[in-house]
């Protein structure tokens with residue numbers, strides 16, 4: 001690489017870690033980062049540096065884009081449940097012969113006092129709900145499988161309201177974006193008389209308070225397990241991803 005050309009990195013965003021990484025990369029004169037966002041939620045935290053909004057058109061489209069933009073490395077910092085983009089990124093990076101690392105924050109682990117019922121997918125989660133009303137925090141695009149539970153009243157927390165809405169018999173939407181704190185979670189659970197919770201094992205601090213609240217209140221939690229981790233290099237946070245990038249840049 002010429003002395004004047006900066007090392008170019010694509011960060012696939014959608015997670016707290018991607019924002020943190022963009023902030024850290026903005027202060028590195030030797031690296032030029034582009035953060036790609038799916039553009040599916042209405043409001044966005046401002047991302048420092050270059051931002052690209054919208055999909056690439058599958059792994060082939062991404063591989064072509066990586067070549068056209070002369071990208072040197074890819075950081076997949078999407079959400080642990082963004083299965084499709086993670087698979088696309090791995091395939092595209094392999095096709096374009098570009099190194100890739102996946103940022104995967106550690107999952108939550110049940111502690112003493114927790115009553116978790118772990119399941120593999122949303123259909124199993126719906127079947128496992130033990131009591132109504134149920135606090136549903138799985139994201140607005142994953143609500144349809146819960147329509148089979150005509151016996152359960154739901155309080156669904158979403159960043160944006162689902163459109164079209166799923167066919168849930170009885171649902172109240174709470175529109176909110178994390179981070180969430182324990183006192184607010186306890187208030188919300190109390191206000192709605194919640195008797196069970198469904199969530200996916202996203203990990204991280206921003207959405208953890210509901211689990212602490214459930215522990216304190218003795219509420220059952222239906223926990224959707226993560227998909228299998230991707231093959232290849234994996235790091236746990238933005239700082240480790242930055243170290244991975246710098247290791248390549250100085251190699």
Ligand code: NAP
Nearest residue numbers: 013014036037038055056057058078079081082083084085
């Ligand atoms: P997904 O199913 O893995 O991806 C669906 C499609 O969205 C991809 O094929 C890709 O379109 C596009 N896409 C996803 N992430 C992108 C990114 N960072 N930049 C550009 N295009 C992207 O994703 P999802 O689960 O619907 O999540 C969508 C976004 O929300 C992701 O960025 C994810 O990190 C974030 N998010 C997801 C969750 C979750 O629980 N799934 C939670 C919080 C945040 P093309 O094939 O056209 O490239």
